């Protein structure tokens with residue numbers, strides 16, 4: 405079904421989102437603070453809105469993808485939103501999303517927040533995911549159109565849920581990057597070929613370790629941290645060994661040390677028999 409959709413914000417991501425919707429045959433109206441960025445999309449079939457009010461009036465679904473929530477508020481201030489679904493795909497914090505939902509609601513609009521788990525080049529391609537939260541009726545009404553941009557997953561009626569999960573996934577990513585960078589620094593210090601290390605050793609190892617996450621999730625939900633795998637005393641000693649090895653190789657273990665601190669704290673509480681999943685209680 406062809407929909408009327410307005411896209412506000414034509415940076416790298418907004419342009420990719422709008423292009424995917426045009427490509428899928430939707431009637432797309434575009435607006436950007438710097439108007440020239442609309443030109444390539446107009447050439448592809450989008451309608452240019454000369455003013456923000458025109459852009460919002462043109463479509464019942466308004467997708468917003470700007471720098472941050474302050475720029476979204478600044479942009480939408482004073483624009484009539486009654487009867488509109490505002491899908492704000494700008495990256496922000498859960499509290500900001502809840503405030504924005506209330507703000508849009510006070511103006512008669514329906515609100516969805518979104519967390520984009522993709523870079524612009526991935527939009528409309530396999531692997532791209534957008535998390536949504538907020539108004540379920542709004543999500544169900546436009547689920548098909550959302551699915552054009554990326555796999556669309558509704559995560560609940562708390563508008564803060566999509567940004568929270570977005571930030572949680574980024575947290576997992578940064579943790580993995582931190583460990584991998586430390587590993588690469590250590591391996592480089594021994595002049596072992598880094599491509600061989602990553603493709604043949606590290607990636608299979610990380611994938612194997614990631615498989616235990618659902619088990620951790622069960623333990624954390626049950627609050628039961630007994631383990632038959634490796635307890636915190638084993639990990640405490642392992643970390644100490646790791647840090648010494650780094651020092652002997654002349655490499656700083658800066659990205660590992662925060663984890664060592666939390667393990668040491670938990671062990672000092674007399675919980676050395678527990679598994680690693682119990683560290684969430686320290687956080």
Ligand code: FVH
Pocket residue numbers: 413414415416417418419436437438441469470471472474475478479493494495496520521522523524
């Ligand atoms: N690019 C990415 O890989 C990430 C992937 C995950 C999600 N993010 C988030 O998407 C939002 C937009 O990111 P972007 O990549 O499109 O960013 P830019 O290319 O820098 O475009 C920024 C747009 O925001 C407009 N803008 C900035 N300040 C204001 C303002 N005060 N009033 C109105 N519009 C404003 C800017 O307009 P202009 O500079 O072209 O006039 C662009 O349209 C972001 O939340 C990412 O975290 C992308």
